[in-house]
Amino acid sequence: MTLTPTLRGLFAASVAVASLSGAAKAAQPCIGASWELTGALAHTGLQIRYAVEVAIDEINAAGGVLGEQLVLRAYDDQGEPARAVDNALRIGEQDECVVMLGGFRTPNAIALREPLDEMGLPWVGVISAGTRVIEHETGENEWMFRVSMKDRWVAPFLVEQAVARAPSGRIGLFYEATGWGQGAVPDVVAAAEAQGVELVAQETFNIADTDMTAQLIRLRDAGAEALVFYGVDREADAILRSMERIDYRPTIVSAWGIGGQLGNTAGALSEGVLVAGTFSWWGELEPRAQAVLDAMKERFNLAGPQDLLLPSGTANAYDAVHIIARALEIAGEFDREKLRDAFYEVRHEGIVAVFDPAFERTMERHDAITPDAYRLFAFHNGVMLPLDQTPFGTN
């Protein structure tokens, strides 16, 4: 074929030119973000932004980082991985931000692996808890960090808490059919096995389903007394109503997907639902956290904790921005590679946990929050409180 040499030449040329223009440039003092601002999960992006902006305001008010004011460049990915990648490139190549924050969905984070590697752009997740976001099958993760929970660590925690509340020790798994829910299954199964616990049934539900009675009947018939739950407020509400229909009341021990909205919609039915997380804005707060809450209320016209539907996510995001700022100071310039290396040096006392250091060089410890900072929260009188402020036990 006569075309072949021509194409070969063209390719070779393109590679040559590309390597010429590949020289590193200083990044801008901006924090990029790709999360959902429209659609059914729009509140996830919008609410995390509250915490991020408040943190950035604090830092800028104190003189910024390395004498520069930080700016936020947030884009909507509509929950679609390909758009998240579009946004990452926009942040990395057009805006030339020094770092990027992640959003709600695990698949969107997984889709970013390659592009982040190619751009050499540090990424910090603040919600999506999928294990594979940080622990890549390749065994290598240079650029992705997280200040949130990790499903592989959450699972043993949830199983342990559920078993403690099931007199017979028989527990069930009930999860949403999404990347997050499905991704958690192996972790939960492994955790149950490790703890010698019988997982009597596994059931799934679809996003936006409104009637889970059939699954609950099967869980009941299997004898599950406590349920490890992966899902979010809307479906949890449907499940509580379905439980009410058939008068079946196992204890629900949920991963962090449930936020404050459940108390609003399910009312009394939410009483006693347990949720794992890193933080709650309800109840008595330490002074620094109270100040953050006040700042968010002030700036975004919030009524109070009831408007913060992702309590852990917002708190994580707040800490993440501060960790980034510290790391930049350590790096000494707006350089992505130096920022990444500085992440391993950062020590910071956040509102969620004490990060000492924030990250370590093992892939496993690209997660800043370790299981000892995981907490259980419980719904009581329609609000989600730290467990020890409720009648449902202590952490």
Place this chain on the structure above:
Amino acid sequence: MTVSPRLAVGLTLGIGVAVLAFLPYWSDVFGGRFPTSFELRIVLRVMIMAIVVIGLNVLVGGAGLVSLGHAALYGFGAHVAALLALRAGFGFAPSLVAAVLGTALVGAALAYPSVRVRGVYLAVITIAFGLVFVNVLREWVSFTGGASGLAGIPRGEVFGQRLSPGRRDGFSLYYVVLFFLALAFVLQYTLMYSRFGRAMRATAMSENAAQALGVSVIRMRTLAFVLSASFAGLAGALFTNLALFVNYETFQFTQSIQFLLMTILGGAGTLLGPLVGTIVVFFATVLLQAFEEWQTFAFGALLALVLFVMPKGIVGSFEAWLASRGAKQRMRETAEWPHWTPELNAVIQPLENPPAAALELRGLTLRFGGLVAVNKVDLAAKPGAVHALIGPNGAGKSSVINMISGFYTPSEGSIRLLGQDVTARDSAAMAAAGVARTFQNTELFGAMTVLENVMVGFHTRYEANLIQTLIRAPRARWEEARVRREAEALLDFVGLRDYADERAGALPFGHQRRLEIARALALQPRLLLLDEPAAGLTHGEIEDLVRLIRVLAEKGLTILLVEHHVDMIMAVSDHVTVLDYGVVIASGPPSEIQDDPRVIEAYFGHAAPGAAARKAAE
């Protein structure tokens, strides 16, 4: 003025490929940072989507079928490529080919429903298909990774180069995608402006007329679905190589809507529409990010606005505007007709050994439920004769024509054509056997040109296959040129040569009738059925029509004529059969029929007025 499609495609291709090929090197020439990997990725994404939309345009704009599940076909290709690369270690080229072929097969399966249902029913089936596909992807975790998707897909290689999308490692993927986009664009042109594309568009505009010209509607729909799916599969495989991660979320219902929107917004059925539509819609979604939580609203508003203002799409409206200007600029000349030219000897050839009867009906009967529309009709038409079939409204004339042309299946009786039994064949088979027809309410392919209309009539006489046609092999070119010559000769014959590139739907009515006859003649028929050809014509036009029919009969063509204009029947026919209430009430030469009291009664009512009664008595 009108731009020829060939020129438009050539220009777009030349300029487009040059600009896009140069784009990555923009900053090397002009300095600055443009384009960053972000901008290049956006261009890549637009190019990939444009390939899907070109495919969808073949389906929607070509075959007139709506698919609201195209994202699933795109996703199918993406997943085939991803799974083969990830699990079977396939390289770029083999996984791409497998994705195209696999998706084409799915397309063939999807075509099946279109045979039975269409319109909104077909749309529902394609919606359901898309939803099932997404559901399966999400739930078959062990195979597709579920919502976590397939990650870590290895980069493919072409000519030993890793396919890279951006600055860091070169632009090889960019050029590969550009190549395939250009290919898809060219194939769209060679398809749409080939006999297959014409036949496809013909089935969309009038199933009946297409069938009557021997074009199998089922085959054309299947072809359209298969090709459309192939494009989607190709784009899917390219997307996989760009994203290196696939999960179902990219291929959901909203994406199908967006593809359809791109198609309609650009202008369904136009060559440039898919490109324009994809660019506009995609950039709109990027630019509308400025509206933050209002962006979806802004998108909907933009969409509604464009659909209101430009229902034909951007390119379609522009073309219509160009055409409207063109119409004012040039007056076309209607030539005298019929105009016999020597070229026509190749098209209309006399029979060598004509049998005694060209058409023979025996006891032909048609029942609809309890109603007998045609009752034991016998009729024999001699070769080269003009045989008229007349009768009052509702007498069953059209039913007879519809049975002979295969649109209705006779309840009883037989139809013999040139001595061969052809009873109960379908319309395309009747066309193949040599029966051509026109329709009472002219069924032209309105959005096609006059010349294209006639060329559809030649569909069954081509020999070049699909591949030869798409790559414009010499044989296909030669054949196309021959058909064009013969079609032009036919237009000459009916005096419409000067209108060849005019839209058929824009012709004055009389010209539409002539065109329909020319198109029917393109089949090289042995029997021509004319269903009320004079309805709506002026006196002068009817006289011309009479001459045309006589010329055709002299050339040995048998003609069965259904007509109300009795003066015309008397002038043109050799034999007249009169139907009333589905029964033959008289049959004979026109002069006899004219004074037959039964005929007068059938037309006038039994209380014949004085004049008629007197005539009858004479």
Place this chain on the structure above:
Amino acid sequence: MEANLQYVLSGLSIGGVYAMVALGFSMMWSVAKAANFTHGDVFMLGGVLTVSLMALGLPIWIAAILAILIAAAAGALIERFLVRPFNREANAIGWMLTTIAIGVMMESFGTATYGPLPQPLPSPLAVTPLRFGGAGVFPQELLLPVVAVLAMLGLRLFQTRTHFGRAIRAVAANRVAAGLMGIDADRVTMVVFAAAGGLGALAGFLIAPVIQASTTMGLVIGLKAFMIAIIAGITNAAGVVTMALAFGVVERLIEGYLSTSARDAFGFTLMILVLLAFPQGVFGRKEVSKV
């Protein structure tokens, strides 16, 4: 046994929602031969507007009635400005996309103002469930299939017993002939769209206490209801309601015996197969093609 009873109860409940929305599609299709894809969003208005109006301090009944009236007005406006101008043309894709576009606008307007999260709509009938052995259902849920069947019967009575109802049937059968009777077919069509909108909003209002009122609640239900109407034979109201209730139960049975998460895959495949077996819908009448 308990589980089977539960499947039927739950199925009838969701089937009732499908039925009311599908009935609206059927009504609109009958008079205008048009599929109005904003209908799912009009359904959403019933729930979301009631909650919003209650937040302004209106009592629930006033809020619900206002929401239904607003939805009816929306239905009428959609007919006047989206369906009527496009219906004159053969280009069916155009208005299909236009109604989809307006649907997108309605939903995103709601999401931007009302918020993306579901809000509760309290109802005394959604507090204490009725229990049948181990199965159970809220009275509110049983209301849905009952109202759907009543709506269908009411519609039939209205169409056979009242003069205006007969005019609706006349318009559905033959617009030209209806015009020659002195019936303003456009106005009748508009009234039917308004009624369908009101009915959809009523369904949204009735189901909201069970599923919470959210701006995204209309998308899937609207799409499914439309598909159900099509496979039932969209002009046959009784057939549409029957199919909707049956489909609701079938969905639950699929969840019970085959797979919860692959419910839609099975359900939609079933729809495709049914439509292939009955191209005009199960209860639909065959249209005779003309040459």
Place this chain on the structure above:
Amino acid sequence: MSDPILSVSGLKVSYGPITAVAGVDIEVGRGEFVGVIGSNGAGKSSAMRAISGVLAPAGGAIRFDGADVTRRKSHEMVALGLAMVPEGRMIFGDQTVRENLLLGGFSRVMRSDPEVEDDIERALELFPRLRERLGQMAGSLSGGEQQMLAIARGLISRPKLLVVDELSLGLAPKILDLLFPILADLNAKGLSILLVEQMASYALAVTQRTYVMENGRVLFSGPSAELAEDDRVLDAYLGRKH
């Protein structure tokens, strides 16, 4: 005619590029019975559809009962007093005979006009066969009965002018012998009628004046009695040169 009930001048009707009616003048006097005859495709029905508001004319003017009604819709024309018995009858097959009759007086019934029942009674007297079928679905009627119903239905709106389009379509002569005299009778009682008919002999026998149409134009017109003796009519039908 000093004050015609209907006066059509220069009427044009086209379907896209196809011209069906190319400039037609027709007049119907008050109380007059006028026929329009011509072979199929002559444009008669298209003209009637324009007059009754089913189609918008492409040109020309229509005056009815002293007012310009050129672009009025069909339901407005009914309100003004023009009723049409359409070609092909167009009865509502899935409604009963009685319901069809009520629909004929749609706006009167909506106003609860008490005299509607009387009018229905009168229509049933005119067509006793309909009385026997009153509760039956109209779709189950024979062709002739359907045509009776279509006429009866047209009368319920109390029209000033009744337009009848192709009365004879698909009907046996026996039925026509029954129907035409009824029209004549209605006219005798004062109703203006415009009858479009292919079966010229019937039309010429009952009407007072007739227009002969061909190719979208009026060829000639005159008193029906004269035209009945005029060879040109039959020639126009049978294609004999004159």
